[in-house]
Amino acid sequence: MRRVLLIHPLRKNLVSNTSHLGLAMLAGVLRKAGHQVMVLDYVLLNRVLQGRPPAVGEMIAEFQPDVVGVSLYTSTIEESRAMVAEVRKLGIPTVVGGPHATLNGPELVQQNVADYIVMGEAELSIENVVRSAQARSVPELVESPLPDPKALPEPDFTAFYRYEWIDVYPLLTSRGCPFGCSFCAVRQISSRKWRAKDPLACVNELRTAIQQLPKLQTVEVSDDCPTANVAHFKSFLKLYVEHEIGLKMRIANMRADSVDEELVSLVRAAGCDYLCIAAEHGHPEVFASINKGETLDDIRRAGTLISKAGLELQMCFIIGLPGDSLDKTKYSIALAKELRPKGIFWNMAHPFKGTPMREWYEANGTIIDDNVDYTSYVGDGFRLDEPIVETSDFTREERRKANYLAVVETGQYRLNANNVYRVLAFGAKYGYLPVAVRALLAKTFAAALNIVRPAPRPVELPAIKSSRSNGES
Numbered sequence: 284m285r286r287v288l289l290i291h292p293l294r295k296n297l298v299s300n301t302s303h304l305g306l307a308m309l310a311g312v313l314r315k316a317g318h319q320v321m322v323l324d325y326v327l328l329n330r331v332l333q334g335r336p337p338a339v340g341e342m343i344a345e346f347q348p349d350v351v352g353v354s355l356y357t358s359t360i361e362e363s364r365a366m367v368a369e370v371r372k373l374g375i376p377t378v379v380g381g382p383h384a385t386l387n388g389p390e391l392v393q394q395n396v397a398d399y400i401v402m403g404e405a406e407l408s409i410e411n412v413v414r415s416a417q418a419r420s421v422p423e424l425v426e427s428p429l430p431d432p433k434a435l436p437e438p439d440f441t442a443f444y445r446y447e448w449i450d451v452y453p454l455l456t457s458r459g460c461p462f463g464c465s466f467c468a469v470r471q472i473s474s475r476k477w478r479a480k481d482p483l484a485c486v487n488e489l490r491t492a493i494q495q496l497p498k499l500q501t502v503e504v505s506d507d508c509p510t511a512n513v514a515h516f517k518s519f520l521k522l523y524v525e526h527e528i529g530l531k532m533r534i535a536n537m538r539a540d541s542v543d544e545e546l547v548s549l550v551r552a553a554g555c556d557y558l559c560i561a562a563e564h565g566h567p568e569v570f571a572s573i574n575k576g577e578t579l580d581d582i583r584r585a586g587t588l589i590s591k592a593g594l595e596l597q598m599c600f601i602i603g604l605p606g607d608s609l610d611k612t613k614y615s616i617a618l619a620k621e622l623r624p625k626g627i628f629w630n631m632a633h634p635f636k637g638t639p640m641r642e643w644y645e646a647n648g649t650i651i652d653d654n655v656d657y658t659s660y661v662g663d664g665f666r667l668d669e670p671i672v673e674t675s676d677f678t679r680e681e682r683r684k685a686n687y688l689a690v691v692e693t694g695q696y697r698l699n700a701n702n703v704y705r706v707l708a709f710g711a712k713y714g715y716l717p718v719a720v721r722a723l724l725a726k727t728f729a730a731a732l733n734i735v736r737p738a739p740r741p742v743e744l745p746a747i748k749s750s751r752s753n754g755e756s
């Protein structure tokens with residue numbers, strides 16, 4: 284038996300109430316094999332301990348682990364490396380895994396980041412690694428085989444330090460995604476092999492969770508693609524309703540082409556009051572180039588259906604996809620205004636290793652910084668991501684401008700004394716002061732009159748022209 288400490292490092296600026304499912308899965312496997320496990324999820328701890336979570340050194344002194352495992356994301360890689368180095372200095376064997384390790388395994392071995400570097404979903408290899416783990420001068424690379432989720436033990440969130448505060452339960456009804464979106468790293472992380480769990484097992488897992496987690500209120504379906512098989516997801520929703528699980532439901536993402544009336548009414552019956560669809564881009568050429576396997580008409584049809592059904596519509600867009608430009612971003616803004624989602628995530632393109640978008644940027648643009656986790660404007664409720672790539676057609680500054688315009692035009696920020704100044708200052712800087720003033724006034728009037736959303740003003744669109752000259756393929 285070994286004492287294993289598993290850590291999800293904190294990403295500054297990430298406020299989330301979703302706990303780390305991957306570490307709960309590993310805790311389930313390790314505890315079943317007789318090991319003692321503690322999980323430090325700094326995202327949870329930072330939230331529930333009001334920004335004052337215990338230091339790793341403190342927890343190591345208290346728990347006295349034989350092995351320490353750290354979950355790596357590209358966004359937190361620097362903090363994570365520093366943390367692993369600190370643990371190694373104490374002579375404790377270290378293991379890293381997670382999305383960033385899966386995408387960059389051999390490179391991390393070369394950089395001697397930890398004693399063991401595990402690539403892939405680690406349930407089938409973690410016990411072996413933990414049992415034999417020792418400090419090594421040359422790291423061992425472990426390629427974990429893809430598990431069948433039906434054959435795995437349930438995740439164990441009771442291994443989390445302060446687990447009694449967990450209020451959102453991340454549930455997978457399946458793993459993997461068969462689609463080939465050019466910007467998405469999931470095919471390298473959880474594969475294109477869609478692997479379902481038994482819908483009844485999902486419902487039973489939630490029953491266990493309700494018994495174990497006293498503050499639990501919400502289940503968040505976190506599948507890579509919950510509706511890769513629509514019938515499977517509908518049967519889960521039906522069972523969820525029939526068994527009266529009664530938690531609020533959140534669904535992280537939903538393909539537009541799978542949204543139909545039955546799905547929408549099941550989603551409502553299950554206690555989920557919104558659906559988020561990812562258009563990613565409103566310009567027909569940029570949209571077509573990302574290989575989503577669905578059409579802008581699918582997005583429009585699904586968006587309209589979701590809103591008509593009384594669900595809150597949310598949407599995701601990416602600024603800076605291959606072939607994008609400031610002018611083309613205006614198509615995304617126009618689509619958002621047309622469908623009037625309540626919430627919009629305007630994301631900056633991040634070409635993760637192993638994706639076609641990465642290859643495109645390597646050939647056609649500049650990757651400025653791979654591991655950035657900072658923002659251009661940080662302030663309460665007004666936060667934009669810093670661009671980390673650029674092309675001659677869409678420079679870094681134009682990307683900031685496009686992001687600013689998108690956020691302001693679609694009113695996706697909260698108005699407060701802090702950001703009124705920022706909104707106006709950047710509006711003036713980018714030549715969008717009238718847009719900013721109009722948006723602020725619309726927001727203020729909407730709030731004053733208690734109008735949920737003011738009628739959108741149509742945007743002026745540049746003509747669609749072939750973008751071969753922009754280097755698009």
Ligand code: B12
Binds near residue numbers: 353401409
């Ligand atoms: C739910 C989710 C979230 C949730 C919760 C994340 C969490 N785990 O706490 C929220 C909304 C908070 C979130 C936030 C973000 N996310 Co997210 N998220 C997901 C999603 C859809 C599912 C994650 C999940 O639960 N997977 C299922 C479990 C079983 O897998 P897992 O957690 O990866 O763990 C397994 C393996 O990775 C491995 N493993 C993990 N940790 C460790 C540690 C050790 C020691 C070992 C040996 C193995 C190991 O074994 C686990 C069991 O199989 C994934 C997509 C995906 N398929 O990964 C994206 C994904 C992980 N997210 C991603 C991103 C980019 C983000 C954000 C940066 C987004 C943003 N712009 O803010 C943030 C940052 C997250 C952070 N911690 O810093 C990327 C990460 C890419 C990368 N290279 O890092 C992914 C892969 C999606 C994508 N775009 O490609 N996310």
